Amino acid sequence: MAEILIIEDESAIRRVLVKILAEESKNYNVSEAEDGLSGIEMIKEKDYDLVLCDIKMPKMDGVEVLEAIKKIKPDTPVVMISGHGDLETAVNTMRLGAFDYISKPPDLNRLLNTVRNALDRKTLVTENTRLKKKVSKNYEMVGESELITIIKNIIEKVAPTDARVLITGGNGTGKELVAHWLHEKSNRSKAPFIEVNCAAIPGELIESELFGHVKGSFTGANKDRAGKFEAANGGTIFLDEIGDMSLKAQAKVLRALQENKIQRVGSDKDIKVDVRILAATNKDLKKEIEDKKFREDLYHRLAVILINVPSLNDRRDDIPLLVEHFAKKIAQEQGNGAKKFTSDSLKLLKEYDWTGNIRELRNVVERLIILGGDEISKKDVTLFASKQ
Ligand SMILES: Nc1ncnc2c1ncn2[C@@H]1O[C@H](COP(=O)(O)OP(=O)(O)OP(=O)(O)O)[C@@H](O)[C@H]1O
Secondary structure, three states, X not given: OEEEEEEOOOHHHHHHHHHHHHHHOOOEEEEEEOOHHHHHHHHHHOOOOEEEEEOOOOOOOHHHHHHHHHHHOOOOOEEEEEOHHHHHHHHHHHHOOOOEEEEOOOOHHHHHHHHHHHHHHHHHHHHHHHHHHHHHHHOOOOOXXXXXXXXXXXXXXXXXXXXXXXXXXXXXXXXXXXXXXXXXXXXXOOOOEEEEEOOOOOHHHHHHHHHOEOOOOOOOOOOOEOOHHHHOOOOEEEEEOHHHOOHHHHHHHHHHHHHOEEEOEOOOOEEEOOOEEEEEXXXXXXXXXXXXXXXXXXXXXXXXXXXEOOOHHHOHHHHXXXXXXXXXXXHHHHOOOOOEEOHHHHHHHHHOOOOOOHHHHHHHHHHHHHHOOXXXXXXXXXXXXXXX
């Protein structure tokens, strides 16, 4: 349901607008205010998806109302309604942040188009803010060590280019996180980020998963289906665990890279795709090449930029920061206040052998929070952080 507020002192115009909008869609819930002051009170009380506001009104004119709305609810689109004498003012309000203006008497098509556009934009802005929040919450890259700073700098430089990136590093070192940020900070960030875990898909299905298939191309292919490459069009595809991909699938990926074209399994029709490729592996691909398990030509195509994510053992300075970060997140998830870690306990955790794995560190933090005292001490760490 879209909540629309009309602020207009002339009741006849209000009636016309309400009628047009109510007849246009059952999803428009239209409210009315007969002057700017009461309009603003209503906006303070409730989130409107769109405000239509007359320019010439007694008490408070439309420009003042617009300025007030931009202060209290900056994301709410405002469409100005202009009479004969104030067309120039209407144009100027766009500079003050009005979404658009319509003239009196309202032209049906123009009014409905403007309303639809403004609501579409509102939906996009809301969605974008929601996603941004989600991204910054789940994908925060914690760390100030020299090695992680180098990685952050590389991401800043490489993300806006279309260069392919091969991300290497041990299990749970943060490879996927790096891939997310490369997408998020690129010009493709509004388009999809599609992740494929090549190790989790059985060899005989990977081609269809990546490139799609046409009906009847194999048993079980009941209808045409697009693959991940098509789904990622305009955006980024992240081929995780690429070292586990079959040689046959590698050949097809190579073609997609060379020609920006794919074919669905069972079809010889080329489909153009515009996809940036990021790949990750914890395998030593040079060795896989020697063992004839990985194509050398594909390696060179993928590894334009190489990012090696260091193991936690190589950036121990980040451990206390990560512990506190996870403690805060776990507390948020459980709705509690975050437990404190004494400096001795942090020092001890810093010395542990983490074999690079941040996931393991998070588990240990969670275990300490559950089993340890009100403040996590060195003794708690000795008792509960061991790996058995
Ligand atoms: N620098 C960091 N700051 C905060 N959290 C991190 C950081 N690096 C990794 N993490 C978190 O650790 C977990 C493991 O990271 P991620 O999945 O990116 O690792 P990976 O190398 O892709 O793992 P795998 O090898 O299993 O695919 C994730 O929950 C991630 O959010």
